[in-house]
Amino acid sequence: MQEEVNLNSGSPTGQEPVNHNIVRFQDFWKKFYRNKSALIGGTLIILLILTALIGPYLTPYSPNAQNYDARLVGPSLEHWFGTDNFGRDIFSRIIHGMSITLRVGFSSVLIGMTAGVSLGIISGYFGGWVDTIIMRLMDILLAFPGILLALAIVSVLGGGMNNVIISVAIFSVPVFARISRGSTLEVRQLEYIEAVKALGASDFRIIVMHVLPNILSPIIVQATLNIATSVLTASGLSFLGMGAQPPTPEWGAMLSDGRNYMWDAPHVSTIPGLAIVVVVLAFNIFGDGLRDALDPKTKN
């Protein structure tokens, strides 16, 4: 019989219900700032982006410069992360690879999100057979394990980074479609949607101006978390030889190259592996922090 005591500050009548859709910016920032892991994740992401932008101009070596006198050298002052089997400086390659990784992560999520959210909103807003067709398609996509689906798409489209981006984007479409459909269903039945309908607003106007802004929070959270997954999937594809082609300093490909020297020079594969871990971790903890701050369901 325990019932929550609902108390809202500041409201003159005290009867103001908790609004589950709106998170004021100050509240968001306060919560976000308090959340240490989110702050660390966010800082890390900013550092990673800066590295990707500026790093390539500062690296000591060219990422593809080969030096056969210094092959498979372990980490040293000269080569911070050591060199690979062609004597290329791994540190420089990691720095150059950063922009590739982030580009894949961001652009695939952006494409996947745009497509997924559009489909999801259309599905949730119009319902009926439109909904059925779209969501069954999404179910089919979701039925495949992610990497397998991406692999299948890349093998149809052919290798190369752009195709990796497209395939990873396609594989993230259903996730966004589901989330935005669910949120749309929730928002659609609110009275203010009906109110603008009564004013004579078109469906397009209602979707863009009233539905979309109100379902953004969960989508943003999902997008952040999805970047991590996309980075991992893209590296996986490159690892399997379906993505970046040599000599591109892509981390997954580098990891794959290093496999043959696991015993003699473990750093060749572990360092790209660690780089992937850092990026994935950064986006994951940032995403979790965002969720705490934005997603009302965990709001206290």
Add this chain to the structure above:
Amino acid sequence: MQEKLLEVENLRISFSTGDSLLEVVSDVSFDIDHGQTIGIVGESGSGKSVSARAIMQLLGNNAEVGSESVIKFNGEDILSKSEKEMRRIRGNDIGMIFQDPMTSLNPTMKVGKQISETIRIHENASKKEAAARAKEIMRLVGIPNVDERFDQYPFEFSGGMRQRIIIAIALACSPKLLIADEPTTALDVTIQAQILDLLKDIQEKTGTSILLITHDFGVVANMCEKIVVMNQGRVVESGTTSEIFTSPKEDYTKKLLAAIPNLHEEKSPESKEKLIQIYSGTREKLMEVNKLAKHFPIGRKNTLKAVDSISFDIYKGETLGLVGESGSGKSTTGRTLLRLHEATSGETFFEGEDLNTYKKKQMKEMRKKVQFVFQDPYSSLNPRKKVEDIIGEALDIHKLAKSKKLRRERVEELLTLVGLDKSFSQRFPHEFSGGQRQRIGIARALAVEPEFIVLDEPLSALDASVQLTIVDLLEELQRKLNLTYLFIAHDLATVKKLSDRVAVMYKGQIVELTDSEELFTNPMHNYTRKLLSAIPVPDPHYTATDASFSHDDSVEISLEGQTLQEVKANHWVMQ
């Protein structure tokens, strides 16, 4: 002198909200004798529910009770009790009834078990004994076919029946005090009457004391011996019920009493004039509804006939009231008229043209003439938009404002029209109270300069004193702008005040239609009479004259094979 059952002294409660402390209850004192019923009356935010929760120690972690506060139950200090000791008192010595019967029961547990569980927690009863006791209590709260109902789940019960179950749970261990926190607010008026009858009956039979918390003076008038009036966390006035009603001392109490709509008030001459014109055929028809129906599919086979072939006319400048209980189809009617729902069949003529045949584009044009005001002032305004954009949106859609400056001017003009300050245009909905929000909703509807407005329960979410101001506003706007209203409501008293004619809906049909004076003095349909007799009368000395009318909802009123017929001049009744 016998000791008081409950004594509350200098109760002070604060809530911590982030960094600051907010005091919501200050210096509240009252007491309850054995077998007494007292009412705490106040508007939302007055601290009445919080005070009740303090008695149960159900305040939650962010609440703080002042050190000078004393709550004594049966002579024992409740505030010093540990959580474990409190658990024994809760349910056992003090039972509590919550407002919403739909959410206070566990939907996955049979109702009989929910009652017997409470008995078993507190008393060392065997399963069998507890079940037998539970059935006995179910009979006490007036549930028919107890043996069968015992093993049913909450969803198989109607709202009123669920509230009875909740009362049964609260009564399970024969508590000495029953706290009822707005026990009838979520219920229809006829069911409210039943539940109040039940509470009275229980008090007579068991001798338990009742603390009744409500915002409705009508409810306390016939229930309570003493009344405590609260406002903004303080006790404004307390005294015996007849003292409060006949000679209130404080202005606030007077204001609340004045806000009670009076059923016996005469209609204005203006309204009478309108009726004469309508009945003599000299007033123009604005809308002609012909056999309108709206059915919703339920699953694959069944349909719900929410609106089942209704016909009526609306005349220019009048207010037609549409009354009925929840589920009677009144809101659906309003929405179908404006094609927020598509009609299943029937015609809706507006100025001679059938709206239901209109294409999208024509309908958009039409929306300039017909508008809608929504029930919930909270969910009907987009929380992310400024007031200027909420009201201005109508102007954008129909391209009614030529420039940004003109748009703002028009919005400010509309705000002034509904009695709000111009500067409000730059604020967000959450900064306003319910009444102010409803004014914003009205301003939005007025933006396109409509001729006809459907008001869908625009008052039901508001406090009584606020309701009154909105009613005044609506009347004033009608006069100024020559508006026509369809006023949908379940509260008969406000309907009487605002409407020229009233249609009563029941099970998707109009069962009675006449002018409001006639309807209230000479109700003819059984259902209308039932509705009228269920209105709680805010007069402590009132005794029901129509005692023949039981509030029993097991009596279904059949409409089988009946049609709406003009029984008397301008008085239509279904028979």
